[in-house]
Amino acid sequence: MDVIHSVADLRERLQREPNNVFVPTMGNLHAGHIQLISIAKPRASCTVVSIFVNRLQFGPQEDFERYPRTRESDFAQCRAAGVDVVFVPEEREIYPERQTFVVEPSDLQHILEGEARPKHFSGVATVVLKLFNMVRPHSAIFGKKDYQQYIVLRDMVRQFALPIEIIPAETVRAHDGLALSSRNQYLSPPHRAEAPRLYRVLCAMRDELVRGSRDIQRLELDGMAELARHGWRPDYIAVRRQADLQAVTAHDLRLVIVTAARLGGTRLIDNIEVELQD
Numbered sequence: 001m002d003v004i005h006s007v008a009d010l011r012e013r014l015q016r017e018p019n020n021v022f023v024p025t026m027g028n029l030h031a032g033h034i035q036l037i038s039i040a041k042p043r044a045s046c047t048v049v050s051i052f053v054n055r056l057q058f059g060p061q062e063d064f065e066r067y068p069r070t071r072e073s074d075f076a077q078c079r080a081a082g083v084d085v086v087f088v089p090e091e092r093e094i095y096p097e098r099q100t101f102v103v104e105p106s107d108l109q110h111i112l113e114g115e116a117r118p119k120h121f122s123g124v125a126t127v128v129l130k131l132f133n134m135v136r137p138h139s140a141i142f143g144k145k146d147y148q149q150y151i152v153l154r155d156m157v158r159q160f161a162l163p164i165e166i167i168p169a170e171t172v173r174a175h176d177g178l179a180l181s182s183r184n185q186y187l188s189p190p191h192r193a194e195a196p197r198l199y200r201v202l203c204a205m206r207d208e209l210v211r212g213s214r215d216i217q218r219l220e221l222d223g224m225a226e227l228a229r230h231g232w233r234p235d236y237i238a239v240r241r242q243a244d245l246q247a248v249t250a251h252d253l254r255l256v257i258v259t260a261a262r263l264g265g266t267r268l269i270d271n272i273e274v275e276l277q278d
C-alpha cells in the first residue's frame with residue numbers, strides 16, 4: 001500500500017492506474033468505511049482512499065479542530081482491507097491558495113442539513129470535485145448515511161458530466177441499530193445507550209407509512225416529540241422524496257425519512273428509505 005502526501009506524487013503513481021475506484025473519507029475509519037472499501041475493491045485494479053479533514057465543510061462553531069484524527073489506525077485498517085493507495089494531503093496541497101471558486105449545489109444546499117449547516121454542501125462538493133480531478137477515478141463510493149451528501153454529489157457529477165459513476169452504499173449499523181459515525185465517540189455512556197432511539201423512531205415512522213398513513217406532518221411532529229421526550233433536541237425529521245429530497249406529493253412511492261438531532265453536545269444524523277406500494 002502506498003501512502004502519498006502530494007498531488008504531484010499521486011498523479012505520478014496513478015498514471016500507471018487508469019482503472020481506479022475512489023473512496024473519499026475524513027479518516028477515523030470504522031466498519032462503515034471498510035464496507036465502502038469492500039464495495040470498491042472488486043470494481044477496479046486500484047483502490048484509492050483519501051483521508052482529508054476538509055475545513056471548508058465545517059461551520060465556525062463546528063468540530064473541525066476536534067474532529068478525531070487517527071492516522072496510524074486508519075493506515076492499518078486500509079492495509080488490512082487491501083487498499084492500494086492512501087492519499088493523505090496536508091491542507092496546503094488541497095488549498096494552496098484561498099478557494100475562491102466553489103461549487104454551489106443550489107436547490108439542495110438550503111434545505112434539511114443545508115439549512116442547519118450553511119455552506120456545508122458547497123464545502124463538500126468543492127473538495128470532492130478537487131479530489132476527483134486529482135484521483136481521476138472511474139467510480140467513487142459514498143455511504144447513504146449521509147443521504148443528502150450522496151444526492152448532492154450524484155447530481156454534481158450528472159450536471160457537470162463528470163465521467164465518474166457514483167455508487168451508493170448502505171448504512172452500517174451497530175448491533176442496536178445506531179448508524180456508525182465518527183461522531184458517535186463524542187457520546188457519553190448514557191447518551192450512547194439512548195442514541196439508538198433515533199433509528200427506532202425512523203423505523204416506527206416507516207412502518208406507519210407502509211401501513212397506509214399519509215399524514216406526513218403529524219408523523220414528523222410525533223417523531224420530533226418522541227425524541228424531545230427523551231432529552232433530544234431534534235433539528236428536523238422530514239419525510240421526503242428519494243429523488244430530490246423535496247416534499248412528497250400524492251404520487252410519490254419512493255420516500256426517505258431524514259433526521260438530525262442533538263443528544264447532549266453531539267449532533268447525529270440518520271435516515272431510512274421507504275418504498276410504498278402503488
Ligand code: PAF
Pocket residue numbers: 024025026052054057124127128146149
Ligand atoms: O463523507 C465524508 O467523509 C466527507 O464529507 C467527504 C465526502 C470525504 C468530503 O470531505
